[in-house]
Amino acid sequence: MTNPLEHDVFWKIHRDLPREAPGSDAATMQALAMLPDLPTNARILDVGCGPGAQTLALAKATQGHITAVDTYQPFLDELACRAFIAGVGEQITPVQASMFELPFDEPFDLIWSEGAIYIIGFAEGLAAWRRHLKPGGSIVVSDLSWLQPDPPAEAHQFWQEAYPGIATIEANVSRLEAAGYRSLGHFVLPEEAWWTNYYRPMGARIALLRTQYHDNPEAQRILDLEQAEIELYRRYASSYGYVFYLMQAA
Numbered sequence: 418m419t420n421p422l423e424h425d426v427f428w429k430i431h432r433d434l435p436r437e438a439p440g441s442d443a444a445t446m447q448a449l450a451m452l453p454d455l456p457t458n459a460r461i462l463d464v465g466c467g468p469g470a471q472t473l474a475l476a477k478a479t480q481g482h483i484t485a486v487d488t489y490q491p492f493l494d495e496l497a498c499r500a501f502i503a504g505v506g507e508q509i510t511p512v513q514a515s516m517f518e519l520p521f522d523e524p525f526d527l528i529w530s531e532g533a534i535y536i537i538g539f540a541e542g543l544a545a546w547r548r549h550l551k552p553g554g555s556i557v558v559s560d561l562s563w564l565q566p567d568p569p570a571e572a573h574q575f576w577q578e579a580y581p582g583i584a585t586i587e588a589n590v591s592r593l594e595a596a597g598y599r600s601l602g603h604f605v606l607p608e609e610a611w612w613t614n615y616y617r618p619m620g621a622r623i624a625l626l627r628t629q630y631h632d633n634p635e636a637q638r639i640l641d642l643e644q645a646e647i648e649l650y651r652r653y654a655s656s657y658g659y660v661f662y663l664m665q666a667a
Protein backbone atom coordinates (compact mmCIF):
# COMPACT_ATOMS: atom_id res chain seq x y z
CA MET A 418 0.00 0.00 0.00
CA THR A 419 1.32 3.40 -1.00
CA ASN A 420 1.92 6.07 1.62
CA PRO A 421 -0.89 8.56 0.79
CA LEU A 422 1.64 11.41 0.61
CA GLU A 423 3.41 9.61 -2.23
CA HIS A 424 0.29 9.34 -4.38
CA ASP A 425 -0.65 12.22 -6.70
CA VAL A 426 -4.32 11.93 -5.71
CA PHE A 427 -3.42 13.10 -2.19
CA TRP A 428 -1.89 16.30 -3.56
CA LYS A 429 -4.85 16.77 -5.90
CA ILE A 430 -7.15 16.68 -2.86
CA HIS A 431 -4.95 19.19 -1.06
CA ARG A 432 -4.39 21.63 -3.90
CA ASP A 433 -5.97 25.10 -4.02
CA LEU A 434 -7.99 24.62 -0.83
CA PRO A 435 -8.58 27.80 1.21
CA ARG A 436 -6.68 26.23 4.09
CA GLU A 437 -4.75 23.05 4.70
CA ALA A 438 -6.11 22.61 8.23
CA PRO A 439 -9.21 23.72 10.14
CA GLY A 440 -9.00 27.43 10.94
CA SER A 441 -10.41 30.86 10.18
CA ASP A 442 -9.28 34.47 9.98
CA ALA A 443 -11.54 35.19 12.98
CA ALA A 444 -9.69 32.62 15.09
CA THR A 445 -6.30 33.93 13.96
CA MET A 446 -7.41 37.44 14.98
CA GLN A 447 -8.80 36.19 18.30
CA ALA A 448 -5.43 34.66 19.15
CA LEU A 449 -3.52 37.74 18.05
CA ALA A 450 -5.71 39.96 20.26
CA MET A 451 -4.88 37.83 23.31
CA LEU A 452 -1.13 38.47 22.97
CA PRO A 453 0.91 41.34 24.44
CA ASP A 454 1.32 44.18 21.93
CA LEU A 455 3.87 43.43 19.25
CA PRO A 456 6.70 45.88 18.58
CA THR A 457 6.43 47.88 15.35
CA ASN A 458 8.08 45.93 12.53
CA ALA A 459 7.83 42.74 14.59
CA ARG A 460 9.65 39.70 13.27
CA ILE A 461 7.12 36.88 12.93
CA LEU A 462 7.79 33.27 11.93
CA ASP A 463 4.91 31.17 10.52
CA VAL A 464 5.87 27.49 10.71
CA GLY A 465 4.16 25.03 8.34
CA CYS A 466 2.41 27.93 6.63
CA GLY A 467 0.82 25.88 3.81
CA PRO A 468 -0.91 28.13 1.26
CA GLY A 469 -0.82 30.86 3.89
CA ALA A 470 -4.36 31.87 4.93
CA GLN A 471 -3.13 32.71 8.44
CA THR A 472 0.04 34.35 7.05
CA LEU A 473 -2.08 36.80 5.09
CA ALA A 474 -4.35 37.48 8.06
CA LEU A 475 -1.30 38.24 10.23
CA ALA A 476 0.22 40.48 7.58
CA LYS A 477 -2.98 42.49 7.26
CA ALA A 478 -3.43 42.84 11.04
CA THR A 479 0.15 43.79 11.96
CA GLN A 480 2.94 45.91 10.62
CA GLY A 481 5.31 43.01 11.09
CA HIS A 482 7.38 41.05 8.66
CA ILE A 483 6.48 37.39 8.37
CA THR A 484 8.89 34.63 7.40
CA ALA A 485 6.65 31.79 6.23
CA VAL A 486 8.20 28.33 6.26
CA ASP A 487 7.00 25.15 4.60
CA THR A 488 8.67 22.16 2.95
CA TYR A 489 6.21 22.00 0.04
CA GLN A 490 7.21 24.55 -2.61
CA PRO A 491 3.82 24.65 -4.42
CA PHE A 492 2.19 25.93 -1.17
CA LEU A 493 4.88 28.62 -0.87
CA ASP A 494 4.29 29.64 -4.50
CA GLU A 495 0.55 29.86 -3.81
CA LEU A 496 1.19 31.95 -0.70
CA ALA A 497 3.43 34.35 -2.67
CA CYS A 498 0.71 34.70 -5.28
CA ARG A 499 -2.05 35.28 -2.69
CA ALA A 500 0.14 37.80 -0.83
CA PHE A 501 0.78 39.74 -4.03
CA ILE A 502 -2.94 39.86 -4.85
CA ALA A 503 -3.77 40.94 -1.27
CA GLY A 504 -1.16 43.72 -1.45
CA VAL A 505 0.92 42.37 1.45
CA GLY A 506 3.69 40.74 -0.59
CA GLU A 507 6.38 42.98 0.84
CA GLN A 508 5.58 41.87 4.40
CA ILE A 509 6.01 38.16 3.67
CA THR A 510 9.07 36.08 2.81
CA PRO A 511 8.27 32.45 1.90
CA VAL A 512 11.14 30.09 2.77
CA GLN A 513 11.37 26.42 1.86
CA ALA A 514 12.73 24.81 5.02
CA SER A 515 11.87 22.17 7.59
CA MET A 516 10.48 22.89 11.04
CA PHE A 517 12.97 20.28 12.28
CA GLU A 518 15.90 22.47 11.21
CA LEU A 519 14.88 26.09 11.03
CA PRO A 520 17.66 27.96 9.21
CA PHE A 521 17.48 31.28 11.09
CA ASP A 522 20.09 33.00 13.27
CA GLU A 523 18.11 36.11 14.21
CA PRO A 524 15.32 35.48 16.75
CA PHE A 525 11.63 36.33 16.30
CA ASP A 526 9.13 38.32 18.38
CA LEU A 527 6.38 35.84 17.58
CA ILE A 528 6.27 32.27 16.31
CA TRP A 529 2.95 31.13 14.80
CA SER A 530 1.96 27.66 13.68
CA GLU A 531 -1.60 26.65 12.77
CA GLY A 532 -2.30 22.96 12.35
CA ALA A 533 1.33 21.98 11.80
CA ILE A 534 3.12 21.40 15.13
CA TYR A 535 1.82 17.80 15.17
CA ILE A 536 4.45 17.05 12.50
CA ILE A 537 7.34 17.56 14.92
CA GLY A 538 5.25 16.93 18.07
CA PHE A 539 3.70 19.45 20.47
CA ALA A 540 6.34 19.28 23.23
CA GLU A 541 9.20 18.68 20.78
CA GLY A 542 8.27 21.66 18.60
CA LEU A 543 7.91 24.03 21.54
CA ALA A 544 11.27 22.92 22.93
CA ALA A 545 13.06 23.18 19.56
CA TRP A 546 11.58 26.53 18.52
CA ARG A 547 12.35 28.31 21.80
CA ARG A 548 15.85 29.25 20.68
CA HIS A 549 14.32 31.14 17.73
CA LEU A 550 12.30 33.35 20.09
CA LYS A 551 13.44 36.69 21.54
CA PRO A 552 13.35 36.91 25.37
CA GLY A 553 9.72 37.55 26.28
CA GLY A 554 8.60 36.55 22.79
CA SER A 555 5.35 34.65 22.24
CA ILE A 556 4.25 31.48 20.50
CA VAL A 557 0.80 30.63 19.16
CA VAL A 558 0.05 27.11 17.94
CA SER A 559 -3.18 25.34 17.08
CA ASP A 560 -3.16 21.61 17.62
CA LEU A 561 -5.65 18.76 17.53
CA SER A 562 -6.64 18.02 21.13
CA TRP A 563 -9.08 15.88 23.07
CA LEU A 564 -11.95 18.01 24.40
CA GLN A 565 -12.94 15.28 26.85
CA PRO A 566 -10.75 12.94 28.92
CA ASP A 567 -12.50 9.76 27.80
CA PRO A 568 -13.28 10.07 24.06
CA PRO A 569 -15.43 7.50 22.16
CA ALA A 570 -13.50 4.37 21.16
CA GLU A 571 -13.81 4.96 17.41
CA ALA A 572 -12.40 8.49 17.61
CA HIS A 573 -9.74 7.37 20.06
CA GLN A 574 -8.54 4.56 17.81
CA PHE A 575 -8.49 6.73 14.66
CA TRP A 576 -6.44 9.53 16.21
CA GLN A 577 -4.13 7.23 18.18
CA GLU A 578 -3.08 5.86 14.79
CA ALA A 579 -3.07 9.15 12.87
CA TYR A 580 -1.64 11.36 15.64
CA PRO A 581 -0.37 9.39 18.64
CA GLY A 582 0.75 12.63 20.34
CA ILE A 583 -2.82 13.95 20.66
CA ALA A 584 -3.53 15.07 24.25
CA THR A 585 -6.14 16.87 26.33
CA ILE A 586 -6.00 20.66 26.76
CA GLU A 587 -4.86 20.26 30.37
CA ALA A 588 -2.03 17.92 29.33
CA ASN A 589 -0.90 20.33 26.61
CA VAL A 590 -0.87 23.28 29.02
CA SER A 591 1.33 21.19 31.34
CA ARG A 592 3.56 20.30 28.40
CA LEU A 593 4.04 23.93 27.36
CA GLU A 594 4.84 24.92 30.96
CA ALA A 595 7.36 22.08 31.17
CA ALA A 596 8.96 23.40 27.97
CA GLY A 597 9.62 26.75 29.71
CA TYR A 598 6.60 28.85 28.70
CA ARG A 599 3.93 30.73 30.61
CA SER A 600 0.42 30.07 29.29
CA LEU A 601 -1.35 33.18 27.97
CA GLY A 602 -4.59 31.28 27.42
CA HIS A 603 -6.22 28.87 25.02
CA PHE A 604 -9.49 28.51 23.13
CA VAL A 605 -11.22 25.87 20.99
CA LEU A 606 -11.64 26.57 17.29
CA PRO A 607 -15.40 26.73 16.50
CA GLU A 608 -16.79 23.75 14.58
CA GLU A 609 -17.83 25.96 11.66
CA ALA A 610 -14.16 26.76 11.00
CA TRP A 611 -13.58 23.07 10.29
CA TRP A 612 -16.32 22.98 7.68
CA THR A 613 -16.17 26.33 5.87
CA ASN A 614 -12.50 26.50 5.06
CA TYR A 615 -11.45 22.89 5.14
CA TYR A 616 -13.76 19.88 5.22
CA ARG A 617 -16.49 21.23 2.92
CA PRO A 618 -14.09 22.21 0.09
CA MET A 619 -12.12 19.00 0.71
CA GLY A 620 -15.30 16.88 0.50
CA ALA A 621 -16.22 18.50 -2.82
CA ARG A 622 -12.73 17.79 -4.16
CA ILE A 623 -12.93 14.14 -3.05
CA ALA A 624 -16.25 13.72 -4.88
CA LEU A 625 -14.71 15.12 -8.07
CA LEU A 626 -11.62 12.93 -7.85
CA ARG A 627 -13.70 9.79 -7.27
CA THR A 628 -14.94 9.97 -10.87
CA GLN A 629 -11.53 10.93 -12.29
CA TYR A 630 -9.87 7.96 -10.54
CA HIS A 631 -12.82 5.52 -10.89
CA ASP A 632 -10.57 2.73 -12.23
CA ASN A 633 -7.71 3.25 -9.73
CA PRO A 634 -8.23 1.19 -6.51
CA GLU A 635 -5.21 2.70 -4.73
CA ALA A 636 -6.45 6.24 -5.38
CA GLN A 637 -9.94 5.20 -4.20
CA ARG A 638 -8.40 3.84 -0.97
CA ILE A 639 -6.74 7.20 -0.30
CA LEU A 640 -9.98 9.04 -1.09
CA ASP A 641 -11.77 6.71 1.38
CA LEU A 642 -9.22 7.51 4.09
CA GLU A 643 -9.63 11.25 3.65
CA GLN A 644 -13.42 10.92 3.57
CA ALA A 645 -13.32 8.80 6.74
CA GLU A 646 -11.58 11.64 8.60
CA ILE A 647 -14.38 14.01 7.59
CA GLU A 648 -17.11 11.58 8.61
CA LEU A 649 -15.41 10.95 11.94
CA TYR A 650 -15.53 14.66 12.74
CA ARG A 651 -19.20 14.79 11.75
CA ARG A 652 -19.89 12.15 14.42
CA TYR A 653 -17.51 13.20 17.19
CA ALA A 654 -16.97 16.97 16.92
CA SER A 655 -17.69 17.36 20.61
CA SER A 656 -14.88 14.94 21.54
CA TYR A 657 -11.91 16.54 19.78
CA GLY A 658 -11.04 19.83 18.19
CA TYR A 659 -8.32 22.23 17.24
CA VAL A 660 -7.20 24.28 20.20
CA PHE A 661 -5.21 27.50 20.03
CA TYR A 662 -2.51 27.63 22.70
CA LEU A 663 -0.87 30.97 23.45
CA MET A 664 2.32 31.22 25.47
CA GLN A 665 5.24 33.44 26.32
CA ALA A 666 8.83 32.43 26.94
CA ALA A 667 9.05 32.29 30.75
Ligand SMILES: C[S@@+](CC[C@H](N)C(=O)[O-])C[C@H]1O[C@@H](n2cnc3c(N)ncnc32)[C@H](O)[C@@H]1O
Binds near residue numbers: 468
Ligand atom coordinates in the same frame (compact mmCIF):
# COMPACT_ATOMS: atom_id res chain seq x y z
C1 LIG B 1 -1.96 20.60 8.01
S1 LIG B 1 -1.01 21.69 7.02
C2 LIG B 1 -1.34 23.28 7.74
C3 LIG B 1 -1.01 24.41 6.80
C4 LIG B 1 -1.44 25.82 7.23
N1 LIG B 1 -0.83 26.24 8.46
C5 LIG B 1 -2.93 25.93 7.31
O1 LIG B 1 -3.45 25.92 8.44
O2 LIG B 1 -3.57 26.02 6.26
C6 LIG B 1 0.64 21.33 7.53
C7 LIG B 1 1.70 22.00 6.70
O3 LIG B 1 2.99 21.62 7.17
C8 LIG B 1 3.84 21.44 6.05
N2 LIG B 1 4.96 20.58 6.46
C9 LIG B 1 5.05 19.23 6.46
N3 LIG B 1 6.24 18.83 6.96
C10 LIG B 1 6.92 19.97 7.27
C11 LIG B 1 8.20 20.24 7.82
N4 LIG B 1 9.03 19.25 8.17
N5 LIG B 1 8.58 21.52 8.00
C12 LIG B 1 7.75 22.54 7.65
N6 LIG B 1 6.52 22.35 7.14
C13 LIG B 1 6.11 21.09 6.95
C14 LIG B 1 2.95 20.85 4.99
O4 LIG B 1 3.49 21.03 3.70
C15 LIG B 1 1.67 21.64 5.22
O5 LIG B 1 1.65 22.82 4.47
